[in-house]
Amino acid sequence: MSQADWALALTIGIGLALRGLGLLLGGALRPDHPAIAWASAVSVATLAAFVTLAIAVPSGLLATVPLPARLAGLAAGGLAFWLLRGRLLPAMAAGLAALLLVRLIAG
Amino acid sequence: MSAGAARQGAAQALGAPALAMGATFLAFGAAVAEAGLSLGWALICTGAVYGMAGQLVLLQVAAGGGAALPATIAATAANARFLPMAVAIAPLLGRAGRRWWALPFIAITPWAAGMRVLPTLPEPARLPWFLGFALASWYVALLTTAAGHLAAPHLPAELRAALLFANPLYFCLLLAADARRPGVGPALLAGVLAAPLAYGLGGAWGLPLAGLVGGTLAFLWGRWR
Numbered sequence: 001m002s003q004a005d006w007a008l009a010l011t012i013g014i015g016l017a018l019r020g021l022g023l024l025l026g027g028a029l030r031p032d033h034p035a036i037a038w039a040s041a042v043s044v045a046t047l048a049a050f051v052t053l054a055i056a057v058p059s060g061l062l063a064t065v066p067l068p069a070r071l072a073g074l075a076a077g078g079l080a081f082w083l084l085r086g087r088l089l090p091a092m093a094a095g096l097a098a099l100l101l102v103r104l105i106a107g
Numbered sequence: 108m109s110a111g112a113a114r115q116g117a118a119q120a121l122g123a124p125a126l127a128m129g130a131t132f133l134a135f136g137a138a139v140a141e142a143g144l145s146l147g148w149a150l151i152c153t154g155a156v157y158g159m160a161g162q163l164v165l166l167q168v169a170a171g172g173g174a175a176l177p178a179t180i181a182a183t184a185a186n187a188r189f190l191p192m193a194v195a196i197a198p199l200l201g202r203a204g205r206r207w208w209a210l211p212f213i214a215i216t217p218w219a220a221g222m223r224v225l226p227t228l229p230e231p232a233r234l235p236w237f238l239g240f241a242l243a244s245w246y247v248a249l250l251t252t253a254a255g256h257l258a259a260p261h262l263p264a265e266l267r268a269a270l271l272f273a274n275p276l277y278f279c280l281l282l283a284a285d286a287r288r289p290g291v292g293p294a295l296l297a298g299v300l301a302a303p304l305a306y307g308l309g310g311a312w313g314l315p316l317a318g319l320v321g322g323t324l325a326f327l328w329g330r331w332r
Contacts, residue, residue, distance in 0.1 A: 004174035011165050011182040012155040018189040022173045023206055025195020032289075034330070036191045041294040041326040043187035044285075046318025047278055048298025048304050050167070050185060053314070054275035055258060057306055059171065061141055062271045063263065073272055074279060074282045081280045088127040088280060095276045096269050103265065 065099065066106055073099030112232035116239030119220065121247070127277075128216045128244060130249040131159055134273035136255025138163070141267065142170035146256045153252040157214045157245065163274055164314060174191030181315040184322075192218045199225040201234045209234065212241030215281075293328050297321035 001009075054062070055070055062070075077095025084090055132153060141148035144166075156162050165182035169175070193213050199221065200206035218238050225233045259267055286292045303319030305313035 003175045003178070004148065004169035006114075007165055007169040007173075007178035007182070008148065008152055008156070010175060010179040011186075012151075013154055013163065014179065014183045015158060015186055015189060016186060016210065018183070018187065018279040019193045019210050020207075021189045022213070023197045023210060024192020026194045026206075033194075033313060034294070034326075036194055036328070037290055038323065038326045039187045040191045041290060041329070042184055042298075042322030043160075044282065044291055044294035044317055045298035045301060045322035045325060046164070046181065046314065047186070048282060048295045049302040049314060049317045049321060050160070050164055051275045051278050051282065052299050052302035053305060054163075054167075055279070056302070058271075058275075059167070060271070061268045064264070065268050065272065070272065073269075073276060077276045077280060078283065081283070086284055088277070089130065091280055092127070092273060092276055096273060099272055100265065100269050 065103055068106060069099050069102040072102040109231070109235040112228065112235040113239030116236040116241075117243035119216075119224070120240040120243035124242065125247045128153060129247050130272050131277050132248045132251040133258075134270045135159065135162060135166070136252040136257075137259035137262070137267060137270045138255075138274070139170075139198065139252075140256045140259035141271065142166060144170060149252050150249060153248050154245070156186070156188040157211065157248065158189060159215070159274065160188075160278060163278075172185070177312045177315060178261045181318070184315050186316045188215075189213060196221055196225075199233055200237060201230060202244070205234055205316060209237055209241065212238070212245060214241075214244075218245050219243040220268035290325075290329050294322055294325040297325035297328075 055074055073095045076098030077091050080094035081088070081091035108255035135153065136149050139152070152162050152165065156165065161182040164185040165178055168178035168181050194279060196213065196218055200209050217237065220240055221237050225237065228236055281293055286295055298318065298321045304320065305317035308316060
């Protein structure tokens with residue numbers, strides 16, 4: 001097995017364990033218990049750091065998209081999400097369309 | 108009542124949630140193909156990890172040549188929300204024995220729908236409704252992952268790059284929408300501020316360490332205030 005396969009197998013196992021632990025604790029622990037709050041905070045922070053890196057300094061094929069196009073996609077998606085009161089799909093479509101448009105204009 | 112509730116759940120899953128979620132799994136399938144990993148890897152990841160945040164982090168670290176341990180820690184940190192999500196939804200899924208059927212499907216889309224709809228249903232209908240919704244969502248996720256993986260090599264590079272942008276954008280919007288919930292805003296800000304740390308440290312350990320440091324500081328900030 002490759003490292004990617006091992007990582008996948010371990011992530012599956014730990015993910016099931018986390019869900020199982022949550023089902024066991026449900027009813028015993030309040031959702032605002034400090035341990036639960038800490039796990040939530042780490043989860044949000046990791047995701048926020050990942051998204052920041054993916055937009056600011058992406059790797060792979062996304063790195064070929066100029067920064068202004070990525071920022072335009074983010075701004076258009078955010079604006080559409082706000083104007084459309086939280087409708088995800090049209091907001092994502094607006095963001096991707098803006099990214100493609102700015103990339104086309106910028107060459 | 109059980110079959111009817113399950114059908115209702117499935118029908119609701121196949122509306123707007125399936126479209127929004129399907130778009131992200133389509134992008135994930137394309138990203139896995141882009142990273143040179145197999146369709147089987149993509150399907151097992153979607154079917155068994157079934158948490159897009161962790162899937163993306165896992166893909167980034169593992170496909171970048173990272174070792175299994177940091178990739179697992181980073182993906183687990185990104186999906187650590189499984190724990191509070193399961194704690195919150197457990198009482199709505201009925202008595203302890205039967206609720207285990209829901210275990211593999213506790214993920215953001217079924218969870219958010221379940222938290223909204225389950226309290227409005229009579230207790231015997233809750234678990235069947237959740238399983239109907241979750242199974243329909245899960246099949247959509249698998250189908251769109253396969254479609255993304257198979258279509259990616261045939262798309263022009265510009266479109267593939269745009270597709271890869273879909274997931275960071277999706278999570279950016281979700282995080283922004285969640286920012287007003289208690290505890291989320293500081294953790295979100297701490298994660299953004301910790302991103303340079305992840306970048307500076309680089310390698311496979313950068314992201315999990317940044318998430319751990321940022322999340323812990325945000326948690327302590329919330330307790331101290």
